[in-house]
Each structure stands twice: as C-alpha cells, then as structure tokens.
Amino acid sequence: GQQVMQIPQYQHVQEGEDFTTYCNSSTTLSNIQWYKQRPGGHPVFLIQLVKSGEVKKQKRLTFQFGEAKKNSSLHITATQTTDVGTYFCAGPTTDSWGKLQFGAGTQVVVTP
Amino acid sequence: EADIYQTPRYLVIGTGKKITLECSQTMGHDKMYWYQQDPGMELHLIHYSYGVNSTEKGDLSSESTVSRIRTEHFPLTLESARPSHTSQYLCASSDGLISGNTIYFGEGSWLTVV
Numbered sequence: 001g002q003q004v005m006q007i008p009q010y011q012h013v014q015e016g017e018d019f020t021t022y023c024n025s026s027t028t029l030s031n032i033q034w035y036k037q038r039p040g041g042h043p044v045f046l047i048q049l050v051k052s053g054e055v056k057k058q059k060r061l062t063f064q065f066g067e068a069k070k071n072s073s074l075h076i077t078a079t080q081t082t083d084v085g086t087y088f089c090a091g092p093t094t095d096s097w098g099k100l101q102f103g104a105g106t107q108v109v110v111t112p
Numbered sequence: 113e114a115d116i117y118q119t120p121r122y123l124v125i126g127t128g129k130k131i132t133l134e135c136s137q138t139m140g141h142d143k144m145y146w147y148q149q150d151p152g153m154e155l156h157l158i159h160y161s162y163g164v165n166s167t168e169k170g171d172l173s174s175e176s177t178v179s180r181i182r183t184e185h186f187p188l189t190l191e192s193a194r195p196s197h198t199s200q201y202l203c204a205s206s207d208g209l210i211s212g213n214t215i216y217f218g219e220g221s222w223l224t225v226v
Binding site for chain 1: 154155160213215216217220
C-alpha cells in the first residue's frame with residue numbers, strides 16, 4: 001500500500017544551526033502538506049505544496065516539492081528553541097477520498 | 113487555528129468503564145476524523161466520516177465506535193475501556209476540496225485507563 005516515509009526520525013540540533021528533514025512517498029502525490037506538533041500539543045497545518053519543483057518559504061522554513069512529486073523536504077535555517085516539535089509530512093491517499101497518509105514524523109530537539 | 117473542540121481534554125477512568133469523547137466543529141466541514149497517537153509517535157487514523165450518517169474504520173483497528181448524526185458532531189465511544197486504550201485521541205476535520213484536504217486538528221483528549 002501507499003507509504004510516506006520521513007527521515008530522520010530524530011534530529012538533535014544546536015541552536016543557530018541549519019537542518020533538513022526529508023519526506024518520501026511510494027506514490028506520486030497531487031500535493032504534499034506539512035504539519036508541526038509541539039510537545040504535548042496537536043498537529044498544526046504549516047503549508048501545502050502542489051506544483052512539481054515548488055519551493056515555498058515561511059520565515060526561516062523552506063519547503064520544497066520534488067520534480068517527480070514523490071518527495072519533499074523541509075529546511076530550517078538558524079534553528080531556534082521555538083522550532084522544537086515533531087514535523088509531519090502528509091499526502092492524499094490514493095483512494096482520493098479525502099484522507100491523508102501521514103509520515104511517522106521527524107522529532108526535533110534543539111539544544112541552546 | 114480552526115474551530116474544532118474536544119472534551120474532555122484529560123480523563124482518567126477505571127477499566128471496564130464506558131467513555132465518550134466529544135468532538136465538535138463549527139466550520140461546516142463534511143469530513144471528520146479520529147486519530148490515535150501515543151506520545152512522540154505516529155498518527156494512526158482509527159475512524160473517519162465523509163458526512164452525516166457515514167462512518168468508516170480507519171487504518172488502525174480500534175475497539176471504539178463513532179457516530180455522525182449531525183455535521184458538526186463526531187463523538188467517539190469506548191464501551192469498555194482497557195489500559196491498552198490509554199493514549200491521546202485527536203479529532204480533526206477538513207472541507208476536502210477547497211483547501212486540498214488540509215486537516216484541522218482539535219487539541220486532543222488524553223485518556224488514561226487504570
């Protein structure tokens with residue numbers, strides 16, 4: 001069945017450093033979404049990418065959708081303690097019903 | 113932030129008790145979902161609904177049941193709680209079309225069964 005994989009599972013980052021987390025789908029996606037969940041909180045929608053090769057920025061976060069629309073990345077520059085949390089990518093399921101297939105998430109820990 | 117509400121936020125109950133987790137949204141979304149998530153772990157879809165009087169089981173088998181009598185309301189019930197049901201339950205909704213299936217989550221219900 002359809003799978004969405006994220007790497008790494010855990011990311012320890014020194015405050016001020018950059019890092020990238022990756023998302024790979026076993027199927028071509030019509031769009032990909034990213035969510036952030038703070039510790040003890042609930043997932044919150046960050047962004048949606050639709051076009052092949054699309055790049056979007058939100059302040060220090062840069063999101064990219066691969067040319068083949070099967071992978072995506074999230075790059076954070078100058079990491080801050082407010083970036084702590086788990087980042088999930090998600091793509092529509094192949095049944096086109098309206099469900100999302102979530103990756104397992106990348107848990108980010110920031111050390112001062 | 114979306115207008116989707118869950119009650120109770122935190123609950124500790126004894127084994128064998130019946131519990132209903134409430135979820136309401138004021139956005140008029142047709143599609144609603146229940147996810148189960150252990151701390152720091154993946155999101156598992158356990159139930160979903162694409163409208164009134166429709167409910168489907170999700171990818172993860174669950175002993176819970178759901179109902180959708182009104183568009184805005186999607187409660188989840190456990191007839192007989194067990195310690196293995198201890199988890200966070202997240203309700204969510206989407207309009208399914210306009211926002212490209214973007215899902216809006218409630219703040220979650222943390223259930224502990226002792």
